[in-house]
Amino acid sequence: MPLSFFALCKTNNGIQVKRIRLANPVRIELERKFTAQKVELIAGVRNEVTFDGDWHPEADEILTLAVTPEIQTCIDAVSINAANINDLTLGSFSTEPIKAIFSAFTNNGQTEILMQKFSPSQILGRNNITLLLNENTFEKLTTDAFSIDKKLVCIIEGGLVKFKGFHTLRTIFNLSSFFTVATDGDIDDFAAHATLNFADINGFKLSADVGMRKQIHAIHKNDTLNNYTGAQIQIAGQRAGLNFTINNGQIEIPDDKAEVKKMLYFLNDGLYEAPLSSLHYIAGAKKRV
């Protein structure tokens, strides 16, 4: 069965799917292109790893996350006949910005979607003059036109979104529930723990960047501070090359931001001593084996 192609548009009312009508030879070429890009995305992949917000895939891995209600809306929209879907018009881009271009194939109730991201720069002639050669004279492009990206962002099938780049996927779908960082309120709760002592909590909140807030959220989620005493943390920290100052049983939070980051990574099992070289590393991502 032939693939049909669609555009995912985001409006104030949510996502809308529009059909991209193509001359059949072009449709066939696009189908081959998307199929080749799918092969490229899954080339060498042997493991599917559930995305937990803290993992960068290896070359033989692909990340997965469960289809969200927003993504399910997209799947449902293309599960009906393509002939029933409204056509795409680029002229309405300002009110219906396109976020992705994708192909969809439904067989026996199962839909497979191959999706590319779409950015405004792919619309030809929008902000710049695009020239077309007509016999021996260049003319300005006046009709709607856009280009296709060179790779897929994700494959959606079997209730899962399979991808390698989370941040690119975030530009298409709202995935805030999968990428959670600590709010100021969360930091207050963190600082209030009996094991910790902050000299300047307000200053800490001002200086806490996304990476630090991500670590704090993970520490809170793993309940690390309730599972270990200050003394246990201090001893383990020394093995990892950290020198905590303990005052009345509480760990003093250092003023130096770099030291704070090391401490947060340590509390989230992200700072370790290499077994052979004994050098200390911060792990940007980890996977439990």
Add this chain to the structure above:
Amino acid sequence: MMPSIIFRILFAITSLAPAGLFYAFASYHDPSAHPKLWIVLLAVSLIVIVLFFILLAQIQWTGEQSSFTYSSAEPTNQEIIPYLLVYFSPLITSNIEAINWQVWSLIIIIIAMIVSGTNSYFYNSLMKLFGWNFYKIGCGNGIPRILISKKILKSSSGTVTIIELSNTILLEHEGD
């Protein structure tokens, strides 16, 4: 892509090719008609039939194929009656020369424009002659469509590869 309006007008005109054959037949047997009129009518009809195959080949090649799942289907031939009236109309006139061809040509073009410019269903008897069948199909959204297929549907539900001739007329892609 859906066929352009010019394509659809021409396609609708081809449905009247059998009428030209009837007119040629009537002219041949009408002693008052110009002796070469039947040749002209026959030639025009054959040209239109050839045009039909060219247009059909073009749409089969360039028309975007997509999958269409239907949940109901029934044969439909209701609109054949107006076409039969057009086809047999030359047989009810005793003087073929009395026909105002300019008016007839204009009527045919207007009919073709109306049929092709809207989503109204048209019955192309030429297609019927060459083995195409017409079915009214539904897909559960309340909008019936006409499926033109060379196959004889054995089930009221199924999935076919189609080319959209208009919003409501689907041509099954040959080769499936």
